[in-house]
Each structure stands twice: as C-alpha cells, then as structure tokens.
Amino acid sequence: MRKVILVIMACFFLSSCGPTSNFSGNDNPPAEADFVAGKGDVLRIVSGSENEELEPIIEEYAQKNRVQIQVDYLGSLEIMNLLSQETIDYDAVWPASSIWINMGDVSHRLKHTQSISTTPVVFGIRESKAKELGLMRDDVMIEDIAQLIEAGQLSFAMTSATQSNSGASAYLAFLTALSGSGEVLTTEALEQPALQAQISNLLSGVNRSSGSSNWLVDLFLKSHYDAMVNYEALIISANKQFVAQGDEPLALIYVKDAISIADSPLAFIDKGDSSDKEKIFLSFQAYLLSKDTQNKIEQTGRRDAYGNIDPANEKVFAEWGIDTKMVLSPITLPKAETIRLALNLYQTTFKKPALTLYCLDFSGSMSGEGNDQMMKGLEQLLIAENAREHFLQGTTNDVSYFIPFDSDVLSIYQANGNDAELEQAYERLRAESPGGGTDVYAAILEALKRLDGYELANYTPAIVLLTDGRSMQDNEDEVVRQYQAMNLDVPIFSIMYGDADPAQLEALADLTNARVFDGRKDLTDAFKKVKGYN
Amino acid sequence: MKSKNIKYIGLVILALVMVLVVVFTRAKPEKKEPVYLDGYLGGEKIGIFEDDEIAKILLDKYGVVFDYQKAGSYDMIVADHTNRNYLFPASQAPLELYKKTYQKTPKSEIIYNTPLVIYSRPLVVKALVQKGVVSQKSGVYYVDMNQLTQLMLDGLTWADIGVPELYGSIVVDTTDPSASNSGNMFAALLANIINGGQPVTAANVDEVAVKLKKIYDKLGYMQTSSADMFSQFLKIGVGANPMIAGYENQLLEFAVSNPDTWNALKNEIIILYPTPTVWSTHVYIALDKAGEAGIEALLDSEVQRLSWTHHGFRTGANASQETGQFNVNGVAKEVTSVTQLPDDAVMEQLIEKIK
Numbered sequence: 001m002r003k004v005i006l007v008i009m010a011c012f013f014l015s016s017c018g019p020t021s022n023f024s025g026n027d028n029p030p031a032e033a034d035f036v037a038g039k040g041d042v043l044r045i046v047s048g049s050e051n052e053e054l055e056p057i058i059e060e061y062a063q064k065n066r067v068q069i070q071v072d073y074l075g076s077l078e079i080m081n082l083l084s085q086e087t088i089d090y091d092a093v094w095p096a097s098s099i100w101i102n103m104g105d106v107s108h109r110l111k112h113t114q115s116i117s118t119t120p121v122v123f124g125i126r127e128s129k130a131k132e133l134g135l136m137r138d139d140v141m142i143e144d145i146a147q148l149i150e151a152g153q154l155s156f157a158m159t160s161a162t163q164s165n166s167g168a169s170a171y172l173a174f175l176t177a178l179s180g181s182g183e184v185l186t187t188e189a190l191e192q193p194a195l196q197a198q199i200s201n202l203l204s205g206v207n208r209s210s211g212s213s214n215w216l217v218d219l220f221l222k223s224h225y226d227a228m229v230n231y232e233a234l235i236i237s238a239n240k241q242f243v244a245q246g247d248e249p250l251a252l253i254y255v256k257d258a259i260s261i262a263d264s265p266l267a268f269i270d271k272g273d274s275s276d277k278e279k280i281f282l283s284f285q286a287y288l289l290s291k292d293t294q295n296k297i298e299q300t301g302r303r304d305a306y307g308n309i310d311p312a313n314e315k316v317f318a319e320w321g322i323d324t325k326m327v328l329s330p331i332t333l334p335k336a337e338t339i340r341l342a343l344n345l346y347q348t349t350f351k352k353p354a355l356t357l358y359c360l361d362f363s364g365s366m367s368g369e370g371n372d373q374m375m376k377g378l379e380q381l382l383i384a385e386n387a388r389e390h391f392l393q394g395t396t397n398d399v400s401y402f403i404p405f406d407s408d409v410l411s412i413y414q415a416n417g418n419d420a421e422l423e424q425a426y427e428r429l430r431a432e433s434p435g436g437g438t439d440v441y442a443a444i445l446e447a448l449k450r451l452d453g454y455e456l457a458n459y460t461p462a463i464v465l466l467t468d469g470r471s472m473q474d475n476e477d478e479v480v481r482q483y484q485a486m487n488l489d490v491p492i493f494s495i496m497y498g499d500a501d502p503a504q505l506e507a508l509a510d511l512t513n514a515r516v517f518d519g520r521k522d523l524t525d526a527f528k529k530v531k532g533y534n
Numbered sequence: 535m536k537s538k539n540i541k542y543i544g545l546v547i548l549a550l551v552m553v554l555v556v557v558f559t560r561a562k563p564e565k566k567e568p569v570y571l572d573g574y575l576g577g578e579k580i581g582i583f584e585d586d587e588i589a590k591i592l593l594d595k596y597g598v599v600f601d602y603q604k605a606g607s608y609d610m611i612v613a614d615h616t617n618r619n620y621l622f623p624a625s626q627a628p629l630e631l632y633k634k635t636y637q638k639t640p641k642s643e644i645i646y647n648t649p650l651v652i653y654s655r656p657l658v659v660k661a662l663v664q665k666g667v668v669s670q671k672s673g674v675y676y677v678d679m680n681q682l683t684q685l686m687l688d689g690l691t692w693a694d695i696g697v698p699e700l701y702g703s704i705v706v707d708t709t710d711p712s713a714s715n716s717g718n719m720f721a722a723l724l725a726n727i728i729n730g731g732q733p734v735t736a737a738n739v740d741e742v743a744v745k746l747k748k749i750y751d752k753l754g755y756m757q758t759s760s761a762d763m764f765s766q767f768l769k770i771g772v773g774a775n776p777m778i779a780g781y782e783n784q785l786l787e788f789a790v791s792n793p794d795t796w797n798a799l800k801n802e803i804i805i806l807y808p809t810p811t812v813w814s815t816h817v818y819i820a821l822d823k824a825g826e827a828g829i830e831a832l833l834d835s836e837v838q839r840l841s842w843t844h845h846g847f848r849t850g851a852n853a854s855q856e857t858g859q860f861n862v863n864g865v866a867k868e869v870t871s872v873t874q875l876p877d878d879a880v881m882e883q884l885i886e887k888i889k
Contacts, residue, residue: 098766102757108574108605108613113762115769182691182702184754257701261770270603272572291794306799307771327657329701329773333755 033070038062076165080104096165117302124250149205162391169260211532236301353397377527406436441475462534468498573620574610577761596831607715619825624715646847743887786846
C-alpha cells in the first residue's frame, strides 16, 4: 500500500512540478530592448515613442506581478509595416493610433485591441509668439496658419509624416482641411495642382523634422525653436519642463478644421500558441485600464481612454490655452489607398527636399563585418525599391553627398534626385576598401564646405556620420569654430558603431541639436531611423 | 515529541494525497478530451467567446472549447481556412457567398439575432428631434430613415441642422460594406430607402447606386470590424463619430460588462432604432465534422439565455424580450418595423458600385 502511495505521490509531484519548472527555465533571456521592466515571464511590446513617458507606470506593474515587460520603440508607420510581415518578434503592439493597426493587420492576427488613452495632435507655439501672431483664439483655421507661413512669420517642427503618427496625422489633417470644408480627402483631390501647391507651401514652414514625437520634445528643451506640431500630452510635458527651467512655455493651438486624435491602441498578437502570453497581456491591459492607472496616465497629460478627464486631474490641463471642454471634431480619415498615396506624395513631392551629407567611415577597423553592415544599411536607403518599402525614398530635388573617409577625406561624390544617381553612388561606395585611421572631423569640415551655396531654408539639411572608432581630434576645434561662424542649424546625426567614442559623438549632437543613434545592435535599422529624421 | 509530530505530518500528507488521488481518478476517466475549435469570429461576438460562464457550460456539457480570430463577415469567407473548424459571420449572406465560392453546402445554423441600430449622442439627437427626424415613443428613440437619408442626399452639414460644434456633412459612419456585415446591412437599408422603401432589384440597382455613392464618398476610411467601430465611437467622442451604425447587442453587452464605465457614460450615449431596420442573423458555419459540435453547444438554452442577459443577443427575431436588466435607457422590447434585404447578387453589385 505504502509503495503504491509513494508512486502516486511521486507521479503527482512530478506532474505538478513539470510545467512550473519549465516556465522558470524560460525566464529572462538576455533582454535586448529599449526598455525592460521587472523579472519573470516575458511580454514583448513594440510601441510608439510617446509611451516612453509611461515607463514608471509599466515598471510598477512589472515589479508587482513578477513579469518582465520589454518595450521597443518604433514609429507607428514602421509598426504598420511590421504587422504585414509573416513573423513578428513581439507579443503586442502599441502604436499611437488605430489607423496603423487597421491598415497593417491584414491577416487578422490582432486581438483584444483597446485604446489606453487619447490625445489630440495640436500646434504648440511659444506664448509670446502666439499672441503676437493673433493665434490665441478658439477659431484658428488651417488657412490662418498657411498665411503666416507664406508671410514668413511662422515656421514649425514636425515629425516625418511617413515615420511617425503625429506627423502623419497632422499632415493628413492639413490635406483634408485644405481640400475643402470638412469633407473627406479623396484621391482625385490629391491630384489637384492647387491642393498640391497649398500643401507644399504649408510644409515649407517645417524647419526641423524628426522620426519620433518624443525626440521633438528633447530638441525643444535644448534649443530655442518657436513652434511644433505634437501631441497635446507631449506639449504639456514639455511645458512642465520649460517652466521648471525658466523657459517660456508653448501655447496649445487647436486648429479647428485640422484636428486629429491619437487613441493609443494596445493589441495582442495572436500566434495561436501562446495562451500564457495572452493571460499576461490581458492582465497588463486590465491594469492600464483600471481606474488607478488611468488616473496616473491622466496626470501625464493624456485624456483617459474615453476622452475624459477626472475632475481631480483638471489642473494638469488648466494652463497654456488647453481646452478640454471644446468638442474636438477630428478629420474623417481618407480611404486606405488615399492615405498610401498621400504618404508617397509627401515623401517624393510635397516635403522639402533633403540635403544629406553622408560621412562614412572607411578606416581599417571597418573592414569585414563593419563594412558589410554599413553597405547593407546604405542599400536600404539608396536602392530606390528598398527605400520605397520603408517610405524613405526622397524627392526628385534631393541632393546627397557621399564623403568616405579614414584619417583623410577619401573622395566626394554628389547624387541628385531619388533613384539612378543614388544607386550609382552606392556602387562606388561598394568599390571603396577600408584602411587607415579615423578623423571624423576632417570629413565634417568637408561636409560643411559643401553646404555653402545652398539656400538651406529650402531644404531639410543633415549630416549623417557613421563611425566605428575613436577619432583623431586635431580638427575638432575647427569644426566647432566653422559651424558657429557659419551660423548653421544643420544637425549632425551620428551612427555609433564598434568602438566609436560616445562622448565625441554626443558633443557633435549637442553642438548641432541632433542625436546619436546606436548602430551596434542593428546598423541597418539605425540607417533607416536616421533617414527618418531628414 | 518530535517523532510524534512527524507521524502526524505523515498522516496529514497521506490523507491529502488520498483525497487528491480520489479526486483525480474520479474526475479523469469521466471527462472526454475536450474538442478545441478554432475559427473566424465576427468581432461583435467576441464577448460571448470570452465569457467564462458560457465557456464553462460549453466545456462541461458539450466538451467544446472555442478559440477564434476576429474577422469581418465577408473577409472570413475568403480568408485561409486551414486548421479552422468554423466561421461565425453576422448574417446569412456570407453563408451564401461561401456556398457559391466553394461549391459546398456546409452544416450551418442561425444562433442569434440582433437588429441594426444607430448610436449617437445628445448634442446630435436633440437637433434631430427638433427637425422631426427622430421621435420618442414609450422611452424608445426611433429615427425616420426616409428623412435621415434625405438629409444626407441633400448634402446638409451638421451646422445646417443647428449643430455648429460639429464639422462637416451629416453622415452615419459604418464599417466597410465590402468587408463587414454591419456596414453591408446599413448600405442595404439605405439602398431600400432610396428605392422608395422596396428592396432594390437588378432592374433598379444602377439608379440607386448613383445616389448611394454620394453618401458613401463622404465616409473615407472605414473600419472592418463592428467592434472596433463601436469602441472608437465610445472613445473618441461625438466630434469624430456623431452617428454610427451598429448592432443593438453592442451597447447592451458593453453596459453589462463595464458597469462603472457605463454609469459614467450613460447619459452621453443614445440608442436609436431605425424605422424600418434590418435584422442581423448570426449564422454559425461548420467547416468540418469537428466544427459541427459547436452548433448544438451554442444552441443550449442556458448559453442562449446568457447570450441575451450578458451580451444582448436576441434569441428569436420575433419574440418580445425583457429589457429592464440592462441599465440602458430606451431599449425596445421588440423590433417590428423591418425591411427585407436585397438579394445577394444585387447586394454584390451595389457594393461594387459604391466602392
């Protein structure tokens, strides 16, 4: 009898321990994500950058519930592209707006889609400037903004319409408003020369572009731009910091006929085999939608999932011209095919042409893997067919320079337009072979020289620097001197690879109001991201 | 002392194990391996498939466990059916499309009925009442489809009927009529109204389509799922969607499953019954032998009762039902003013022409 019981006991314990030990064995593979919270079973989310502000809220959940939440930040349009791929390395998506989910989820893998918060896309303009321009009223129309731009009285920063939701939503709203009072934008309307001229004029007012809404806020905190298009929530958060550092806050302007609302949908990717993931997901989602968490989310300047604000949080929304009582009439989004056409036209025709100067490291340490990776990245930008896939193809008026360097500038070639000449440049770069030392400053000085002679206000200019090593610094002071003497506002975006010195690259970013992209994880991806900023 | 303790602990463990063994051996052999059914489900019925009480009945009494992927009623017909056991669209027409496409007559059954309704908000309804387009009878709001359709055909704006807060033309937002059933049915309803209240026929489809297209050209991007559409209506507010077409069950289910949120929203959301309206009949289509087990399970009387009280699906099209339990104002006990849908071939032409 005893033996039988022992056997049964053994079976019982074995069977009940089996799965549990399996789970803990799977825990915590080395996490490589932009943000990682907690330890335990893993939920991987790909999210728009605007949710970075919610990290403390996510952290709290992960700690309490012993799960690990990994978040990678990606533009909403890239998330849409991701959804159309066969395999997705994530358990959930969290873009800024439902439209990208609806357009991307063609194979119906998403489940439990729920809006977590809402926030409109608005203009933020320094208070004194908004007063001066007569914009502190509640009936501003897009025509008013267009006139100010035409008169040279207003310019603004906006994220790229083909990379980020805030830019895309604003752009579609501009088009809709310009095409006629309150009617939906159609493909026929997009083909009208009058509308094309109007939108080009409006976009000529864009003085800084960006691939991410969040970074636009960082840019404003460091520099002195006057106006941007961004989420109400992010402008509120920027204003809090402006006030704290003694800077002038931005007034929020709700352009009556060009409003769009981001509804921040969080959805589970059903792969048919992951019921445990689904449970973790549902519990996390329920936490975000619970009264307590919604309250905390409101405190970050977001309206709750139903577009309301708890009376206790109204003070968050009380200043800077914020109007939560106004009925927001967002534009009716056009049909999917019209949206795609509009995005293509933005990228190839309507936006300011890009003036891009690529300084590319061909020093000895780049040979092999480094060079391969760099060429793969460039292949995505320079071969027209690849670029189109990621909405990275430029306009026919784009100008690109390629400056391969080691301890000296190796050569310089120019490519005009968005196709054949870029492909030729790519072939020439492939023929270069790495060797020698590294002097990024020599290459930058050359790039700065090339800027002379361009009317920079007519372009979105940028220097894109890729390097894998610590640079000789003989020319560093000269770069700073030149840059300041030329009174430039041209960002030097660096892609850090191999043993590059972050301090050197950060100093360049600080000097030029730019940022450093980490290409050590995925160089191809870094190239794509950087191009999204210009 | 020590050894005595150990003895007791030993006895307790022994007793526990014996209880467990009994439970284990008794429960095990009686239970058949459950049948897992996977398929495409109209988004409006997700609540039923996520309902623990219903799942328990389905498992305990019928040994059935449902998994699903959400898909529009028409999308699901052409989707990949590998390893799928069922389709569960929101009307009869997709079943006909299935038969035509695959030259097969699968086993199928009508499981639920729910009328098509319009959801709106006080700001809009007030203006429509003043215009005489909407009227109230025994606490239920009815919208005169003839008048509403005329407002849209005339291209009037919200400002024209006294709602300057809203921007643009008067429209009823719907899901994509070529992908989702609620949008398709609403298009059918409008087409019938344009056709003087008679179901559109092959003879007059061209004439009706020209007018109908005027209305649909204003709608822009259309969702493919009624559930997403409804959720957007609740969340983004009156400015984005002044009126939407949806199923009656959507609001009833929402009120039951989100009582706190509903209490906060209750005075903001109004359900309008179109006169006339159309019924959405939810047909379960078995794709294989295994899938057929789902029919009997879903028709279980207790499952049907819970489907009404938890999720607002009417079981029969003609019966009057108790509506008090929903905490929703103005739910009609019965829906009597109903029009017939045009036949499938005509509908197909109509949708093609307004695309």
